[in-house]
Structure formats: structure tokens, C-alpha cells
Amino acid sequence: MTTATKTVSLGISQRIAAAAVAMVLGGVLLYGAGFASANTLHNAAHDGRHAFAFPCH
Template sequence: MTTNTISNSRSISQRATAGLISLLIGVSMVFAVGLSHISAVHNAAHDTRHAIGFPCH
């Protein structure tokens, strides 16, 4: 019998790259919503935006 093992370890650079990309996407989303002039988007994110200290007015 043989057992196949799957290695879930990734190199540090791959994890750092994935983390950096995720951070950039998240920051882009916050600023896209924060600077949006569409009232539906503004109202949907209004309370969250103020909770994290992002000015919207």
C-alpha cells in the first residue's frame, strides 16, 4: 500500500504575495465605497464607514 500525502506548506514569498494582494484588494474596496457618490452604495456602507473612522461627508 502506498500513501499519497499532500503538502499544504507554501513558501514564505507565496504567502506574503497572497497577503499583499488581499490587502490591496481590501483597501481598494474600502476606498471605492468610501469615495462613491452613488447614494445606494453610500447608504449601504455608511455605518460601517463611520465605525472604522473613514469620513464620508
């Protein structure tokens, strides 16, 4: 283990917290662009949804 040489080290809980925030944020973005059924969103993201093969209309 090389922890002694590091000034700042991250615990597992901090990593889990950061990963959880990132996953929620990523999920929100993907929902909006890929899944939300509002017509305007669907039409704007239409070709992107098809390119990524999200289920679309």
C-alpha cells in the same frame, strides 16, 4: 518541524504574495465604500460610512 509529514507546504514568498493580493483587494473595496468622493457612491454608502466612522462630508 513537521514539514516532512506534509504533502503540500507553502513557502514564505507564496504567503507574502497571497497577503499582498488580499491587502490590495481589501484596500480597493474599502476605498470604494469608505473614501471615494463620487456623489452616488457617497450617498449609497452614507450610513455605512457613518457607522464605521470614516470621515464623511
